[in-house]
Amino acid sequence: TLHLMESGGGSVQAGGSRRLSCTASGVTFSTNLVGWFRQAPGKERDWVASIYTGGGNTWYADSVKGRFTISQNDAKNTVYLQMNSLKPEDTAMYYCAADNGGGFATPQPEYEYNFWGQGTQVTVSS
Secondary structure, three states: OOEEEEEOOEEEEOOOOEEEEEEEEOOOOOOOEEEEEEEOOOOOOEEEEEEEOOOOEEEEOOOOOOOEEEEEEHHHOEEEEEEOOOOHHHOEEEEEEEOOOOOOOOOOOHHHOOEEOOOEEEEEEO
């Protein structure tokens, strides 16, 4: 089975940058949809960005478009989320998720994803 481990979270000042990593074990990313979601305290979990590892196609939520970049490193079996121009409202627990590689209709809904990591906290101070 596929296991996901996030890393790279921490505290950063507004305007700063942070890179999150999502490393897979048990399965090699090949035709998987891999996404990042985030959940702020007292709020629902929201979709942030996704990448299709079979072709490199990417999708972004409007709230992060132009500031965040999702990418993949096949040699490391890792998907990254580069976060620039961070804002206090980006403060959240960030989760990595992946599907089983069997295809997807749309990258945003949580039901498209079969495997989830434990999350990594990002705190942006003003």
